[in-house]
Amino acid sequence: FLPRLVAALEEVDETYIMVKPDGVQRGLVGEVISRFEKKGFKLTGLKLFQCPRDLAEEHYKDLKAKPFFPKLIKYITSGPVVCMAWEGVGVVASARKLIGATDPLQAEPGTIRGDLAVQTGRNVVHGSDSPENGKREIGKAFDALLRYYHLLNLSDMITNLALWFKEGEICEWTPAVAQWLRE
Numbered sequence: 191f192l193p194r195l196v197a198a199l200e201e202v203d204e205t206y207i208m209v210k211p212d213g214v215q216r217g218l219v220g221e222v223i224s225r226f227e228k229k230g231f232k233l234t235g236l237k238l239f240q241c242p243r244d245l246a247e248e249h250y251k252d253l254k255a256k257p258f259f260p261k262l263i264k265y266i267t268s269g270p271v272v273c274m275a276w277e278g279v280g281v282v283a284s285a286r287k288l289i290g291a292t293d294p295l296q297a298e299p300g301t302i303r304g305d306l307a308v309q310t311g312r313n314v315v316h317g318s319d320s321p322e323n324g325k326r327e328i329g330k331a332f333d334a335l336l337r338y339y340h341l342l343n344l345s346d347m348i349t350n351l352a353l354w355f356k357e358g359e360i361c362e363w364t365p366a367v368a369q370w371l372r373e
């Protein structure tokens with residue numbers, strides 16, 4: 191029910207892209223941002239952030255049973271990450287293509303992981319795997335819901351669904367080049 195509700199609330203696709211600690215340490219932040227910028231998607235949120243353990247565990251909760259989960263949490267919390275929200279029709283699937291396969295050795299040349307990484311455990315970047323997860327990870331669509339649910343005393347139910355951005359951290363704007371990107 192929730193994914194459908196969220197999709198109904200927000201029509202434009204958005205994806206959560208994150209430069210992981212290895213990407214920040216290696217000075218690849220600009221390179222990663224640049225690829226999404228050049229493609230023509232719209233940046234709506236951007237921050238440098240030290241991810242706390244509970245957020246890392248919530249973000250990767252689907253992988254909790256995997257043997258590499260403890261290493262993954264240690265990796266993601268090992269230094270600052272760069273959190274980004276990108277918007278545009280089809281942005282979720284397109285971003286996954288720009289990022290490339292999870293294992294950088296399998297990722298095609300031309301992709302971020304294919305060009306810039308050698309190992310799954312240090313694969314530089316995260317991208318949401320579905321429009322629903324994009325909404326969940328960014329959290330914008332939940333702002334309105336949160337206010338409403340708060341009145342109903344149900345805020346606890348969905349507070350942890352808006353993961354990486356708080357109210358006021360996402361910017362609504364129209365790029366000057368919009369008319370040159372879409373007919």
Ligand code: GDP
Nearest residue numbers: 253258261262291292310311312313316317319
């Ligand atoms: P993604 O959506 O392409 O990022 O891949 P997954 O959702 O399957 O996994 C999330 C993240 O967990 C990956 O990007 C890796 O950082 C990490 N990961 C996945 N599989 C492995 C693995 O076998 N070993 C290690 N060390 N990390 C992994």
Ligand code: MG
Nearest residue numbers: 316317318319
């Ligand atoms: Mg994933």
